[in-house]
Amino acid sequence: MNSLYFTEDHELFRKSLQDFLQKEVVPHIEKWEKTGTIERFIWKKFGDMGFFGLAYPESYGGLNLDLFYTVILLEELQKIKSSGFAAAIWAHAYLAMTHLNAEGDERIKQDYLVPSISGDKIGALCLTEPFGGSDVAGMRTTAIKRGNKYIINGSKTFITNGVYADYYVVAAKTSPDLGNKGISMFLMDTNLKGVSATKLDKLGWRASDTAEIAFDNVEIPEENLMGEEGKGFPYIMQHFALERLIMAINAHARAEYAIEYTIDYMSNREAFGRTIDKFQALRHTMVDHATDVEHCKVFNYAAVARLNKGEYVVKEATMAKLKSTKVADETIYSCLQMLGGYGYMEEYPLARLFRDSRLGPIGGGTSEILREILSKMIIDKQNYQPAVK
Known part of the structure; x- marks a missing residue:
């Protein structure tokens, strides 16, 4: 237990969550991976357990807990052999719902x-x-x-939960001539006339529902504007810190899972009369990856602790995602290699983990974009500021 950040209550929550996932989720993972559809009942079970409300106010049914409960939820979701299922859960709880809580008025919240x-x-x-x-x-x-009313036209793509969803939080330009100063945020029911969603076929994250969405003269009431008109871009930027930290935590957790699984495999796999965890080249490779992952984890936890205090950690979150997703890909690549031909087989977790992990350096801002953001902050001394409430 990392006592710097996790208390006994945190660890009791982790154990309870692990038990829940093994009992209620794991038996269905293979079906959801094959069908590409997560059945509705599991969303309700997550809600009943309070998992969607960890970071939200008690007045709306949440638990108002610190962000390290969220860290635990994210970490354990990476260890049940479906990053797609994990993505569907956290995209709902920490992408869409974050905007509802931050910019939604009382009616929207209720x-x-x-x-x-x-x-x-x-x-x-x-x-x-x-x-x-x-x-x-x-x-x-x-x-x-x-x-x-507002009339919305356009399209979105790579939207997690795009077909499952009952509502969308949509960014659109209310003043197209103003560039990023003309973006606003809106709440939209998915059953409105003019809304259509097409499911996309992906390399990984097979259980999650990723869609391209079209808006054809969709009418929504003016009260579905979230926050102030024209403030959408700073709202988005402000929440990107949390999204990038989420993806960084996901990355270190799946890499850690890959290492644990692979070391166990190596301790049982024999070659030339001894288990392969006794071969120095393989041992040292695993130690190098374990060191990289631990560095990422420590950095990620420190950034979460600062965000939990209300600090604006856009630089640290961007660094965390950039580094952690790269380390995860490299680690999982090596772990698959350690399993030899078995690593390439679908019945072993590394094949799916390898595919699922590859989205890490792409989603939530590509690594190339993140490097340019960091270049502006570190080299050009640009100072990003949170949205003014």
């Missing part, structure tokens, strides 16, 4: 945040566009006000 915490509604955050990728400011989706 009608959407409360049922999201209870597992009765599923949300998706719609930022990325087919022509924009990581360039959020370059989005083309528009929201034009007419009377007491």
Whole structure:
């Protein structure tokens, strides 16, 4: 137990969560990976257990716990052989719901945040566009006000929970001529006329539902504007710190799982009359990866601790995601190699883990984009500031 960040209560929660995942989730993982559909009942069970409300106010059904409970949830979700299932859960709880809690008014919180915490509604955050990728400011989706409504036109892609969701949190340009100063955030029910979602076929994350979404003259009431008009970009940037830390934690956790699994395999696999964990070249390779992963974990925990205090950790979160996802890919690549031909077989976890991990350096801002953000901060001395409330 890392007593610097985790208390006995944290560890009791971890054990309870592990038991829940083994009993309620693991028996269904293979089916969900094959069908690409996570059945609705599990969302409600997560809600009933309070897992969606860990970081949210008690007044809306949450538990108002520190962020290290969230760390535990993320870490354990990476150890049940489906990063796709994990993505569906955290995209709902920490992408869509974060915006509801931060920018939603009281009506939105009562009608959407409360049922999201209870597992009765599923949300998706719609930022990325087919022509924009990581360039959020370059989005083309528009929201034009007419009377007491906004008319939304455009498209989004790579949206986790895009088909499952009951509602979308959508970024759109209310003043296209103002660039990133003209972006606003909106709440949209997925059953509205003019909304269509197409499921995408992916290399990994097979259990999760990733979609391309089109908006064709979708009408939403003006009260579904979240926060202030034109403040969408700073809202998005402010929440990117949490998203990037989530992906960094996911990365160190799946790499740690890969190492644990591989060391156990090596202790039982024999070659030339001894188990392969006795061969120096293999031992030293695993030690190098374990060292890299531990460095990432310590850095990630420190960044979470600062975020938990309310500090603006956009630089640290960006560094965390950049480094942790790279280390995870390198670690899992080596771990698969340690299993030889068995690592390439679907019945062993490394094949799926290898595919699932590859999205780490892409989602939530590619590594190339993150390096340029860090270049602006470190070399150009650019100082990013949180959104003014």
